[in-house]
Amino acid sequence: MxxxxxxxxxxxxxxxxxxxxxxxxxxxxxxxxxxxxxxxxxxxxxxxxxxxxxxxxxxxxxxxxxxxxxxxxxxxxxxxxxxxxxxxxxxxxxxxxxEGLSDGDPAGGVRPPTPPRRLPKAIPLAQVERLLEAASAGEGPRVLRDRALLEVLYGCGARISEAVGLDRDDLDAESGTVLLRGKGGKDRVVPLGSYAWEAVDAYLVRARPALVGTGRGTPALFLNARGGRLSRQSAWTVLRTAAARAGLSTTVTPHTLRHSFATHLLEGGADVRVVQELLGHASVTTTQVYTLVTVDQLREVYVAAHPRARSSAAPARGRLPSQDEA
The missing domain is CATH 1.10.150 (DNA polymerase; domain 1)
Incomplete structure (x- = not known):
């Protein structure tokens, strides 16, 4: 060979x-x-x-x-x-x-195929609440940790790697913010809601000391049973277990909570550029995909509120009159 x-x-x-x-x-x-x-x-x-x-x-x-x-x-x-x-x-x-290793660029004129535009998957607030309650089932340090982890994922739209990468000192209780270390070394400071703070506080006071005592000491916020930093795989298991307990029929991933965070903010009236900053997107174009998720809700409000939104002569939804009809 x-x-x-x-x-x-x-x-x-x-x-x-x-x-x-x-x-x-x-x-x-x-x-x-x-x-x-x-x-x-x-x-x-x-x-x-x-x-x-x-x-x-x-x-x-x-x-x-x-x-x-x-x-x-x-x-x-x-x-x-x-x-x-x-x-x-x-x-x-x-x-x-x-670098001068070739005379030209043979790939410069080749365009990659355009992937189909897929809408981010989000779950309703009621299902998020069921998921969080399911994570609280039982007793012991890991139960408090699991609830705090999921509250952080949904409470600030963190990626799973950002959540498990948190250190204890990344939390600022005085300002109510948390430091997330995003892709490409880009850090961002985002607010954390009161529900998430309560869950994190309960974990820090009543659970983390017991977990850290089994290890050699670590600055990590979320710990495993051996006192080390919680891994991404273990965090996935926490979420899957909670989703199964909650009886959710849809597949729930860490990104589901991130998508739900963004969608619920936009539905609540948040500006898309604010959501962009919270998510850590480099371009607002990425964030604007989430606005498509709420278009059905906007249409329903429009149809219900506008005096001339509905008419027997109106074309079917999503269809424009043809040139002959026009």
Whole structure:
């Protein structure tokens, strides 16, 4: 078996090193890039392209086509997964061109497929309350911890990694805020509601001392049974267990609570840019997706309140008159 590294594989390795050192990408993101680019180099090798300068736009286009169509050895990818892979390929060639390792950028004109726009999943407030009550079932330190964890996830729209990454000193009871460490090293300070503060306070006073006593001491806010920092996987288990106890029929994930946080704020009249800051979105465009969730409610209010919102001559909802009808 030939284990000689091709020029293209060396170029990919240099690009991944750049992403790790210069860009500081997270380990999970780097693993995704490495996997996607390995698939790309294997595809190019089968086409006889083993050096960056040999790759042409048609090769990149054919690779994208192969992602969507699949093959005997690989299943077809969704538009979302294919788009992610093409982003990695475009970044590679842009880097190689910038570093003078190739004369042009064969991927510059190749656009990734547009994924279907999926609305964030949110659950009604009544179901959130059932979930939180279910987390309080039973006795002991872990029960108080679980309630506090879920209250924080919903109370400030935290990502699961942000919640389990909290330290005790990240809480500021005087200002009623919490420091969240977001993606890409971007920190943000967000308010935490009274219900969440009460749950956190109960956990800190009546539960955390018992948990921390079993370990070696840690600044982490949420602890496991051994006194160490609670892991993401364990936090997922806490949520799944509470959802099962609450009898929720829909699948509930940590992001479900984050989506519900955003949706409920917008339904309550919050400005989309305020919600953007609370969620830690870099672009307001990302946050605006949540406004689509509330459009049915807006339509119902409009139909009920506007004197000329309904008419027997009005076209069906979502349909405009044709040119002949107009």
């Amino acid at each position: 030939d284990t000689t590294e091709s020029a293209l594989e060396r170029a990919v390795r240099g690009y991944l090193d750049h992403l790790a050192v210069e860009r500081g990408l997270a380990a999970n993101t780097l693993a995704s890039y490495r996997r996607d680019l390995r698939r790309y180099t294997e595809f190019l090798r089968d086409r006889g392209r083993e050096a960056p300068e040999k790759v042409e736009e048609e090769d990149v286009t054919a690779f994208l086509r192969s992602l969507r169509e699949g093959s005997e050895s690989r299943v077809a990818l969704s538009a979302t997964s294919a788009a992610r892979t093409v982003v990695a390929v475009r970044g590679l060639h842009r880097f190689l061109h910038r």
